[in-house]
Amino acid sequence: MQNLILASSSPRRKELLENLRLTFTISSSEVDESFDPTLSPEDVVMDLAERKAKVIFKENPEAFVIGSDTIVVADGQVLGKPKDEANAKRMLEKLSGRKHDVYTGVSILSPNGTSRFYERTEVWFWELTDEEINFYVQSGEPLDKAGAYGIQQLGSMLVKKISGDYFAVVGLPSSKTYRELKRLGYQLS
Numbered sequence: 001m002q003n004l005i006l007a008s009s010s011p012r013r014k015e016l017l018e019n020l021r022l023t024f025t026i027s028s029s030e031v032d033e034s035f036d037p038t039l040s041p042e043d044v045v046m047d048l049a050e051r052k053a054k055v056i057f058k059e060n061p062e063a064f065v066i067g068s069d070t071i072v073v074a075d076g077q078v079l080g081k082p083k084d085e086a087n088a089k090r091m092l093e094k095l096s097g098r099k100h101d102v103y104t105g106v107s108i109l110s111p112n113g114t115s116r117f118y119e120r121t122e123v124w125f126w127e128l129t130d131e132e133i134n135f136y137v138q139s140g141e142p143l144d145k146a147g148a149y150g151i152q153q154l155g156s157m158l159v160k161k162i163s164g165d166y167f168a169v170v171g172l173p174s175s176k177t178y179r180e181l182k183r184l185g186y187q188l189s
């Protein structure tokens with residue numbers, strides 16, 4: 001029986017992997033999420049995903065380990081998770097009425113080899129009023145999410161349209177992950 005581990009504390013990533021009806025365990029550890037600002041957004045998310053997977057793979061070299069990372073990029077500026085409500089408000093003001101890119105990187109480490117890829121999804125926000133932004137920030141939803149919003153919950157009210165993989169915005173490009181697990185020889189039931 002092959003062992004599959006999701007190296008993440010994100011409840012969204014857990015749910016997305018569960019959708020694929022895979023049997024897995026969760027093991028995550030604190031990883032330094034600082035990055036070199038001269039790197040491209042795709043390299044940032046793939047490097048961070050690999051950093052998360054590596055810590056767990058080191059302890060479980062017989063397992064298939066999945067790490068992932070998500071950032072929002074608006075106008076060349078990288079938006080991670082907001083530090084507080086004021087920071088969340090500024091991020092949402094920046095995203096209001098325009099398009100931004102969501103980058104999610106994935107790293108799969110396994111005894112059979114590795115996989116490293118990313119998805120870029122374009123997201124357009126409605127023009128948001130101050131009242132809407134305050135209401136959303138006060139919901140508490142923005143604080144643990146890149147770009148200060150969650151498309152899958154109340155944050156859906158902010159989004160006009162998207163182009164690309166919806167699930168990558170939520171935190172894991174699940175269909176590509178499934179295909180990469182298969183390519184690496186993971187026994188999918």
Ligand SMILES: Cc1cn([C@H]2C[C@H](O)[C@@H](COP(=O)(O)OP(=O)(O)OP(=O)(O)O)O2)c(=O)[nH]c1=O
Binds near residue numbers: 008028102146155170
């Ligand atoms: C843009 C967006 C992000 N997010 C979430 C996905 C990620 O959980 C989070 C980005 O932070 P990450 O640092 O990628 O992940 P994490 O700290 O939550 O979990 P871990 O590092 O343990 O894997 O933002 C949403 O849930 N919905 C969205 O629409």
